Amino acid sequence: MSALPDRARSLRRLLTSLLLAAAVYEGLARSGAFAPALLPTIATVARALFDGVLDGTLPAHALSTLYRVLIGLALAIAIALPLGIGMGRYRPIESFFLPLASALMPIPSLAWVPLFILWFGLGNATAIGIVCYAAIFPMLINAWSGVRAVNPLWLRVGSAMGAGERTLFWKVIVPGSLPFLLAGLRQAFLRAWIAVVGAEMLAASDWGLGWVIFDAKEFLKADVMLAALAVIGLIGFAFERLVFGALERLTVERWGMLRAGKG
């Protein structure tokens, strides 16, 4: 099986799903059941999207949102990856941090926004903090599980061939838990992406896609809101497919540690 027909089939599946959903929406918008200002047609939303892109505001909003996500995600990975791996490998670290993580994990990241605003003020610091909070736990739990799922035979063989703790870590534990680490990264990005929009609605001033939606509400501009939602979905989709999909194809799928995904 070559890559091209697979890729083409995947694209066809994607277009079919999207077109079908769009047709249902368009039918609903034109049915007259709702006011056009509340449920604008796809053409109206597309025009709002086009105008926003053309005058440069929408890309600028998207960039500031992306900036918050990427910085928050990077911070979350810097904390959660070593901590999760440490928890999987060393009992004292696990017994100290696991109860803490279990207690903090169920708190919705948005519930922290008012406090974060008091601590960090309105703006980037709060949004980044919320993103980081949302992204930490999926990364942490997956890294912790991944290390515990490493085949003990690999550790045994590795140490029999003279690998010390440090070498075992880099050459056996990290690649051996990679399917979990990538799954964690994927989930962390999604959680971060979800959290940033909420944080921007509540805490950002003037910039960000979440803020665009919140601001458009004041003027009853449903087309702008939908255009911003489309951009949010599009960027999330691009990361999911292009970045994380590619990472998996190049590593764990190629090594046979994970079955290739279809769809």
Place this chain on the structure above:
Amino acid sequence: MPHIEVHDVSLTYDTPAGRVVGVADASFDIERSEFVCLVGPSGCGKSTLLNIIAGFLAPTAGELRIGGKPVTGRGLDRGIVFQDFAQLFPWRTALKNVAFGLEMKGMAQPERERIALEQLRLVKLEKFANAYPHHLSGGMQQRVAIARALAYDPSVLLMDEPFAALDALTRDDMQRLLVDVWQASRKTVVYVTHNVAEAVYLADRVLVMSPHPGTVKCEVPITLERPRDPLSVAFIDYQKELLRQLSLNARG
């Protein structure tokens, strides 16, 4: 001086159900370049004994020496091959799996890959050097595991039922290949199996183990010329002898 000396080695575990004796007072010597099979029913402690020799488990009593030196843990003087195909690193190609031990020794990449390729040639897999393990059959994966265990040139090769999960035809091929590899490399081999025919085909000497508690009951030297013919009368007589010893022990 024998290459491996095992003197009154015992291992007991403390489990929730009480103290369990895994190995009790096992004693034997193995000469340099000798091929010894440990044979016994499951639960007789033969794998435990192998893991003690490998240094993965510390005996609770007794003494173990390799090359005159007491064994205190794992070491690069021993290579080990397990039954499970999953022992290879899936994220490394066959070549890089075989080169792992040399990498740990700090050998430069061109040098270690040259040696790894030689080892793959010895197990007739040089064409698959750049394949990942999941593209190889079970038999091929076990051959890579053997090459990997030999690549850093340990003096002892420890094997824990390496061919038990293979089909019968592949197993026959692998046994022939292993004898060739052993004769070419002259390693001391300790090979655990519950398959009597396999032991008679491979071993210079078979140590028969019995369970409850696990210990070495008797030894049977196999003096047949190599290559051995599994259908010859003498071969079958050895099998009968081993089976008789095993059933005697089972009755206790």
